[in-house]
Amino acid sequence: MQAVGLITEYNPLHNGHLYHLQRAKQLTGADCSIVVMSGNWLQRGEPALLDKWTRTQLALAAGVDLVVELPVFYATQPAHLFARGGVEILTALGCQSLVFGAEHPELDFAQLMTALPKTQAAFKHYNATYATQFNAALQQTTGVTLTKANDMLGFCYYLANQQFGNQLKLIPIQRQVADHHDDQIQAHQSFASGTAIRAAALQQAWSQISAVVPAATLTQLKTQRLQTWPDFWPYLQYQLMTASVTQTHDYDQMAEGLEYRMKETAQSATSFADLMTRAKSKRYTYTRLQRVATAALLQLTATEVQTAQQHNYVRVLGFNKTGQAYLHQVKKQLTLPLYTKITKDLRLHGLALDYRAGRVYELVNGHSQDLYRRPIMFPR
């Protein structure tokens, strides 16, 4: 059996994702499709609207054969680390290819990559200006600038693939949404951005949404609790109020001096949006601030995130018979640990950060995210 991999967030799963999955299967002729999906906390530093189990169920219903979780210490990171976590897992699972959506799939990503400094030293540590630095280098040598989020992410897949021995064939395809940040669902269109769909879901604009998502997604959006930042604001505010400056300084992705600004602003902020608006400056992007807020909420320190990144794993969230057979086929050769349930030892050690992230999500969501959960077998 041969497998094709996809790296996703499915927040929530929409028609663009269906297209991505179908094209991935068509283009590769793979026997098995594997999705590495973020858990409950996402790359832009926010909670997933639907929890990871609901999103796994939707993925399986859409035809994905195997769903594994991108651990929180990669899922909430800048593009190059997010990409690295996903590529490492797909490589460990023996995938032959990775199909990804890009704004400009016609770009010669492999060629662009050769233009970057060979040492990669500049990209080993993330910082606020990673994309900027990287684009400066690219601009200088090739004249190209990657301004679109998915082009950039695609490029990072190439970098990561190189790091893990180029085991994956990388296949860019055209995204079916003109602009990822397009924030309106357009009439008579069957595709819309995740941003537009989330906004519509929070306004319960079901008739608009029904045109751009599978029926199963619509049902889940209508019936499940939808988590957004305002739900977690009381905990975040409490945390920023009570944690010491030293603790706050140690949170993942915190910038020098930003700990004072975050703590001070949190004292009088009236909402999460208010905190973000007032903490915003030219030095920090909105996404960066949201990721810092996520780290503060989950009390993720830079040290523990970096340590955890050295110990990636394959956490199975769900599969169908094909996915199960594939897993059986590869499990003896897996180069990363395979976890299918959370034991006390894993909860305290190997899976500690995902467990913590899940417990905080659970404070609002109300459903156990790890304890007593087994991979979803589809169909049930």
Place this chain on the structure above:
Amino acid sequence: MQAVGLITEYNPLHNGHLYHLQRAKQLTGADCSIVVMSGNWLQRGEPALLDKWTRTQLALAAGVDLVVELPVFYATQPAHLFARGGVEILTALGCQSLVFGAEHPELDFAQLMTALPKTQAAFKHYNATYATQFNAALQQTTGVTLTKANDMLGFCYYLANQQFGNQLKLIPIQRQVADHHDDQIQAHQSFASGTAIRAAALQQAWSQISAVVPAATLTQLKTQRLQTWPDFWPYLQYQLMTASVTQTHDYDQMAEGLEYRMKETAQSATSFADLMTRAKSKRYTYTRLQRVATAALLQLTATEVQTAQQHNYVRVLGFNKTGQAYLHQVKKQLTLPLYTKITKDLRLHGLALDYRAGRVYELVNGHSQDLYRRPIMFPR
């Protein structure tokens, strides 16, 4: 002008407290009565039912001339430290006497004290068995055991007074409640315990309460938000879930190994009461566990508490004309800093722990506890 001091919690102010105040004035003939009152977090490790400003107002209405706050780093401590903080403030304010209620005012506290080891080394650090060790020493030399909370506290006033040069004349009086832990309001009685009154207030048993508290207290209980541990449980659970074992270990009054028990129990506890019941063991008293929970909630570390205790202060919460005149008279000789409002510098440094404690209380209570607050001038 001469002043008499009282050390109180007023949670809430009841007829027993009125009696205490009247007797203090009668017995000493002082011109001014000064109350050192706990702020929003109390000695048994719990939030005050009414906030410190409401309780200050009630104290002034009851005839207290000057109310100052016992800082959180003394207010939430075992008896000997609670006593030390209060006695230090009254001494600094130049009080001539301290009148306190005891179950057995006839005890010769001064004489008992001479029976203790002269070094006091054994009592410099609190621990779970402070009262036990202390009673063992007392029992051995005098045959007396102090089993009542206020007898014990009274004894601690003597110890503290000795430490600060015996500036205060200590005057024990009979408490007007047979047993501090008496948890029912008795019919046809004008006194009841704080415990009984709080329980009745939470059940809105106003007619019972009206017999045992001043009218002003009844009005406040009926109209203000009443804070109890269950209000803070979501924050405490979140904190115990996300803080590292190391952080948890560092909280004030944490015992070796208890950090694991608290964190583990918090994962599955369904309420504050459930946490306490399940964390309870022979090694820790219920009060100790509540104080540890308070430290965890406020993220008070043992180190910062001990450091703060070296920098006590006089934080004025309210006064009438007599109290104001007295303050004017003594302020040049004060041996501790005098604070009447919170500046940014005090918020970040001198008053940081009280400010933090107030902000957490405020998350539930909704009223600013420090920012923009000035001492209450009575009558307004």
